[in-house]
Amino acid sequence: VSISLTAEQDEFVSALRAAFAKASPIEAVLSAAEEPCTRSDANSWAVAVAMGVPELGALADGTLLDLALAVEEAAYAVLPGTVLAHGLAVRLAGRCSEAPFVADLTSGRRRASICVERQHTMLSARRSGDGWVLAGSLSFVLEGHTADLLLVRADGPDGPLVLALTDLGDAVQPVDTFDPSRGWARVGLDAVTVPDSAVLATGDVAARALDTTLVEGAVLVAFDAAGSSRRTLDDAIEYARQREQFGRPIGSFQAVKHLLVDAHVAVDELQAASRYAAWAVDVDASDVGFAVHAAKALAGQIHPSVAATAVQVLGGIGFTRELPAHLHVKRAQVDDRMFGSAAEHRRGVLATFGEVRDSWSAAAGAHDKGN
């Protein structure tokens, strides 16, 4: 089973690429990256809203693949993580309850982000009167400083809860990270009280919704990796066509050309694997667990390697902040820390290999006519 896009999806991807490039040209990306904690991505968000991107997270009529394609294009444009964080949050909200704010999220009137990974949510909630008192903090919230609403995991008295937090004010503090193309926030929530209506899900519903979100997050980050890898590779290819040494374009030299080809082949594999994973989630394919682990494992292996190849091909200028190559190098390292590292997902690949083994290889003796 493979994944090819419909003509409509192809058109959507092309339109997004053009629109994002116009709303956020690379010069703007570079200058924003100098102030990652305070920059605004209002331009690109407005374009995303105009293109219907916030609706893609709606479970009723959006597929994970459609959302993921938008994430890939956002990464290609080196945009912050808003499309990913918002889309994932909308999908999580859709799995919880009829939250009154969902319409505001799908219309793009309000922006959401998400923090559900256990290692980033040292957060607990206990009942107090008609509401809840929180304790702990969220250590890395993607684009938390521009979000109007955070969907977060907390440990409740009877298992995990999904909470919707708003109006957090100074509790949200930008974090200086290694990843200047995106904004990250830390949220301190000690002694914060929230009303009962902030609890979107409890018990099995919450646990299942959070598990699903971890899977979908891994897929979306694999698309982020594919988009970022493709972009920095395209930039390096373009440079290798133009830049001359010894009187010739450096891309004519096989030593350079073959580096770029290997990166191209790797990105092609990553894109095929990530699209398949999104499709497998959408149709709940029998090998969905394997497909997601494989996509994220490939992402964590290929993204850093391709980003480094681009720097190598660019040479000295690739090690400056005048070009965006460094943004991809850094984004790759952080992507590998989101929703499971490549090493963790490789263990998952081994654990779920049984989902595909029989379709890959007939068992020995399978041709013995049943005797």
Next chain:
Amino acid sequence: MTAPTLAPFAEPVVADLRAELRAWFVRELPTGWGTAAYNAPNDEDAELVFLRAWQRKLYDAGWAGITWPTEYGGRGASLLHQAVFVEERDRAKAPLDVGIVGTQMVGPMLIRHGSPEQKERYLRRILTGEDLWCQGFSEPGSGSDLASLRTRAVPAGDDGWLLSGQKVWTSRAHQADLMILLARTESVPGAPHRGISAFVVPMDTPGLTVRAIRQVNGSHDFCEVFLDDAFVPADAVVGDVGRGWTIAISTLSFERFATTRAFEMRNLVTELEGYLDGRAGDELARHICDAHAAGLSYQRMVARMAVRGEIGVDASVGKLFSTELGQRIVATAMATGGDDVVSAPVTTWRGGELSWSLEFVNSLKNTIAAGTSQIQRNIIGERVLGLPREEGPRS
């Protein structure tokens, strides 16, 4: 967006085809196939008899020439169907076509470039296994730089051509009935790709001799072919005289497509999993991911080709990636295996049973045959990525 996802390999019609093929292979492969219990033919002649009979079986069942027009004995189906066949064939560890040069390269090329008479004369006999073809392209001085070839075709009146020269690495030439041969009909200084013509040459043509070469994998189906004023009639030319380079490129792109080993890699890595029995887990997982991606990338390429209606340069991507992956998989087996991987001689014919020593030596061949990995990288770099050619001397 509510657009349905197009996943051509998940269509119900493909699932039906897959189930049909899976049952067919179970029914038709010999008992014990793929295990040590299989009583394999014990010499090369017996192997050839088995493989020709297997080809006939494929033809009779409609699995030979899946994309070929029905008028020439094909199934008239799409490339998607062909790809599913390859996937299931490799899953079952069934034999590759004995006449792969005919079924996968010359046949598709003739369908495209051959005259009506040539199609009528050759195509069906390729599918039935009656005619085995070999490919007379490479020469001692012309390997990767194929356009420098020096075999000459001199007009013999109006009736035909006299061919002289030497070909090498001509797989199965000693068993073949016919050869597709590239020869120079004209020397165009500074334009080596021009003045080449493609000929159909019967292997029993007087003046043509074959010498087998012993290979690393124990087989000797690699041959040298010597042409000493071998006569072929005028209608042996495929396409236009002097335009053989187009024929060569077309044939080679079909070859790259046919030598993509994505699904063999799935099979091989599954064998590796069993062989490692828990060892080298992280390395194994990397190979599994790569085999998974190689299969998907192949299917994506086929879906693109099915839309486009032809094989393109993207076939190089699958060929390059899957053959290099094969080397990585085998390297893990060799590095972690015990004495068993080196304690038996390399034997070439095992009836679907895996031998790491044979896989090891063959993995070295696969990155050379059908265009080396380095040539594939040049093709991808120049024709997919749009990078400039490397300037250098031209012979």
